[in-house]
Amino acid sequence: MSARSLDRRVYLRSHPLLFGLISATRPLGAVWVGRTLLVHDAEVYREILTNVPLDREAEGTTGGAALQLGGGGVLFDQAGDEHREARRSLAADLGAEGVSRVRPIWQGVIERGLTQLPGPVDLVPLAKEIAGATACALTGCATEPLVLAEATVEAASNAAGEHLPRLWGHRRVALRALRAADALSALLPDPLDAMLAVAAVNTTLAALPRAAAWCARAELWDQISPELTSELLRVTAPTPILPRVAAAGATIRLGDRRFRIRAGDRLILVARHAAEAHRDTARNERTAAQAVFGAGPHACPGANLARAQLTDFLTALVPHRPEVRKAVAARGTALPGYAKLVMAGSRV
Ligand code: HEM
Structure with a gap:
């Protein structure tokens, strides 16, 4: 199975109905389904995230879930000066210096975790520990990295589950x-x-194993570099959809079509398609690579950390040129990912 087919299976299996609908409507660029606008087109995606007023606290959005989870004042749910202030306070931790400070911590976890290679190793618990250790370092949390990681995975998957349409329960x-x-x-x-x-944890847990599986299937071990990292994040698009709600009216153009958005309309922004993850080569590489991390004032502040960590992870795998031995897609997690990804050195 090709790298793309293997990865697509992970994506489609996590929430089959939702992602099936999203895949089917991609050629339309943007389309209304009731009062929900599905947005695939890169330019419309960027325009909405940058210029359309969004209700950051609305139910069923990332901000709404964050509000429910954290009790408010947690970036995703903020706007204006309050949001700018919160971003400033985070800048030192996630800027170049902050990344250099935590890097040795995740590098240590990677080194220890890969000592089993070339024998088989499941990259999912390892990715969880890398993400947990990084989150502990960023927040000063003294708990075991795996305990913190598990708690964040539970919190995110339950929050996401709560917002999916369901008939009972x-x-x-x-x-x-x-x-x-x-x-x-x-x-x-x-x-x-x-x-x-x-x-940090849920995105990392989705991103690291999927990128490693892609490298193995596409035989990319000779090409590991920061540029390949960006490309792998583009084709896997770990956060495939951004659910948002408009806070005010706006008109968006796509070619000769116009979309009149009203306050309260739901917007399903498909980061996966804005990043052109379905294409082997993006038409606009820079814009596509950035789309994976959102756009505008809320664009991901952890992007540099995520890229550095993924590059380190893949670089550590290179000497073993591992192959995929067993891949099981996760179900019911907040983001598409693996439940199990066993890899082993190609000579074992
Ligand atoms: C592959 C890894 C990652 C991906 C794909 C990713 C993607 C995203 C996306 C799409 C958004 C929403 C952007 C928007 O609304 O325009 C976001 C927001 C955010 N991300 Fe990431 N992220 C990743 C890793 C991380 C890491 C490692 C951290 C922290 C260390 C982090 C912290 C945040 C925070 C705090 C926000 C909220 C920003 C705000 O609302 O102002 N992310 N991320």
Whole structure:
């Protein structure tokens, strides 16, 4: 199976109906489904994230979920001066100096975790530990990295599950989400720290194994570089959709079509298609690579850290040129990823 087919399976299996609908409507660029606008086109995606006023606290959006999880004031749900101030306070931790400070920590986890190679190793728990150790370092959390990582995975998957359309089980799902949020806040009482850990761990856990599997299947071990890292993030698009709600009216153009958005309309922004993940070569490489991390004032502040970490992870795998031995897609997680990804050195 090719790298693209293997990865597509992970993506489609996580939420088959939702991603099936999204794949089917891609050729339209943008399309209304009731009062929900599905947006695939890169320019419309960027325009909405940059210029359309968004209701950052609306239910069913990333900000709404963050608000519920952290209790408010956690970036995703903020706007204006309050948001700018919160971003400034995070800049030192996630800027070049902050990244150099935490880098030796994740490098240590990678080195220890790969000592089993060329024998088989499951990259999913390793990615969880890398992400957990990084989140502990960023937030000053003294808990075991795997314990923190598990708590953030539970919190995110339950929060995402709560917002998916379902016919029954609402109360049970809401209770589970509440319990997961409480468990996380027992480890990280500061809501901003808790949200940072959720944002960092879930994306890393999705990104690292998928990129490694892609490298193995496409035989890219000779080409590992920061440029390949960006390209792998583009084709895997770890956060494939950004659910948002318009806070005010706006008109968006796509060719000769016009989309009149009203306050309260739902916007499903398909980062995967804005990043042209479905194409082997993006028409606009820079814009496509950035689309994976969003756009405008809320664009991901952890992008440089994520890129550095993925490059280190893949570089550490190079000497073993591992192959995929067993790949099991995860179900019900907040982001598409693997439940198990066993790789082994190609000579074992
Ligand atoms: C492959 C890894 C990652 C991907 C694909 C990713 C993607 C994204 C995306 C798409 C957004 C929303 C942007 C928007 O609304 O325009 C976002 C926001 C955010 N990300 Fe990441 N992210 C990654 C890793 C990280 C890491 C490692 C951290 C922290 C260390 C982080 C922290 C955040 C935070 C705090 C926000 C909220 C920003 C705000 O609302 O102002 N992310 N990320």
